[in-house]
Amino acid sequence: MRSDYIFTSESVSEGHPDKVADQISDAVVDLFLSKDPEARIACETLTTTNKVVLAGEIRCKGVYEDGTWAEGALDEIERTVRETVKRIGYEQSGFHWQTFDFSNNLHGQSAHIAMGVDETGNKDEGAGDQGIMFGYATDETPGFMPATLYYSHKILEQMAADRHSGAAPFLEPDAKSQVTLQYQGGVPVRATALVVSTQHSPSLSNEAGQQQLRDYVKGVFAKILPEGWLPADESIYVNPTGLFEIGGPDGDAGLTGRKIIVDTYGGAAPHGGGAFSGKDPTKVDRSAAYVARYLAKNVVAAGLAKRCTIQLSYAIGVAEPLSLYVDTHGTGTVDEAQLEKLLPTLVRLTPKGIREHLKLNKPIYQKTAAYGHFGRDAEGDLFTWERTDLVDQLKAAI
Incomplete structure (x- = not known):
């Protein structure tokens, strides 16, 4: 090393066009989760000169069921989007929160995806997609970030x-x-x-x-x-x-999920490729990346390494992770294989186990969508994956 x-x-700032898109998408996630903690959301946003476009798949009790929007739901979505842009501060001729053209193309979630992901009978809730997710921590700053x-x-x-x-x-x-x-x-x-x-x-x-x-x-x-x-x-x-x-969006188009390195570790650690914003916590792109950060941070906070990278992998519809990999980059005080056996005993790494442990089924996501998802202060329900509450258990088990 x-x-x-x-x-x-x-x-990038909260007013960068891609970050405007991220914040809108997460505001929509929060809106639906505030109505139904088990809502399913995959919301993509496009921003450009005086225009905001939403697209994606949703399922939300009391808001969108059986292909029908509840009364007032479409107006509430538009109001949420405009309030998000207003909070950021856009009142320019080329992009103004009051006057931009708004298009909502959200529709129902695929029944085939729901079949594989939902918990039914003896079947545990499966991952919302396949993929690899990484978490990282380093002791070079108080927030354990690069x-x-x-x-x-x-x-x-x-x-x-x-x-x-x-x-x-x-x-x-x-x-x-x-x-x-x-x-x-x-x-x-x-x-x-x-x-x-x-x-x-x-x-x-x-x-x-x-x-x-x-x-x-x-x-x-x-x-x-x-x-x-x-x-x-x-x-x-x-x-x-x-x-x-x-x-802003008048100078360059913005899209949800184009700033994933800004969202994570600034290039100091790998990224699995999946974006976070616009996704409910059943999507392991988001929740598994959060728990991987949580585990890596606790390993470093416990003094077991100066740097730690954790990888998780999942298959769509399958509950348990396919793999768990730990790398302490030559800075560890314990064997990585020992940590690989220990960490799953502290947190159940299924999508449902992650959501329950980190309390992710809440409208907590808009605040994550600018200035990084990691390295923030855990406050109440916000940024629970930044807590270091596993440190004592880790020290006791080593």
């Missing part, structure tokens, strides 16, 4: 907070960040390059305005990064292509 290297991760992604998220979260509060009224919702760090002895020690591209108001479209924006972003970097980590000015890039007035 290399100990001296340079590594980069990126993040530092490059951790700081990329924090930079954009600060900028969004300043935009919403009015502290930086010249900012518009669309933004991207990128953090490059130097590692020595496997530990991040400083930034070698920092990048932010952010949409801004026309008031900054002159030389003085661009300098004001640069000074503001440099101040955010100084606030977020540890003292002494800032690189030289020539390695700080703020809107390197120039002006950025037209952004």
Whole structure:
């Protein structure tokens, strides 16, 4: 394992067009789960200039049954979508929460999928699809996340907070960040390059305005990064292509699920390929990736490794995982095979077992859809997969 290297991760803001799509899809998931905890949702969103399109399959008691929408359901879905865009902050001529054209193409779930997935008689609930899912944790940040992604998220979260509060009224919702760090002895020690591209108001479209924006972003970097980590000015890039007035869905189409590396570990760990947003927790793309993170984080938090990657695999309609793989990257204090035997005794890794252990059948997903699904603070029902409540059991069993 290399100990001296340079590594980069990126993040995107809540106003990035793909993230707008993710947040809309998860707002729809939350809406249906609030009506029926056993709802089935696979909601995809397309955003473009003054347009939002929903597509996908659903099943929800009291909302959509036997091919029929309940009275008022379509209006509630549209209202949820518009409120999501309003919360993000889009009131632009090319994309405005009140005036964009809305198209709802959601329809009933395939009966054949339901047959394989639903729990019936002696048959346990099966996985909603086949696939591989990964979880990862590292001790290089307090949230057990890769530092490059951790700081990329924090930079954009600060900028969004300043935009919403009015502290930086010249900012518009669309933004991207990128953090490059130097590692020595496997530990991040400083930034070698920092990048932010952010949409801004026309008031900054002159030389003085661009300098004001640069000074503001440099101040955010100084606030977020540890003292002494800032690189030289020539390695700080703020809107390197120039002006950025037209952004969001008006500047580029957005689709659910196109930012899966931003959603997970910033490239520091494998990704199975499946997106999270827009899917109810019977879909193991989402729930199994959450439990894999949960297990990996608890392994590292228990001091059993400095880094841990966990892979799970499933077959559609089959309850038990086909495989469980643990890799501690040469940093472990116990044998990985021992962990592979121990972890399934702490959490039942069937779709239903995961949902029950992490309490996933609740409207908790819209908050996951910007600034990462991992490395967040567990609060009540939110981000339960970030808890470290297995640490004592792990230590006792080793």
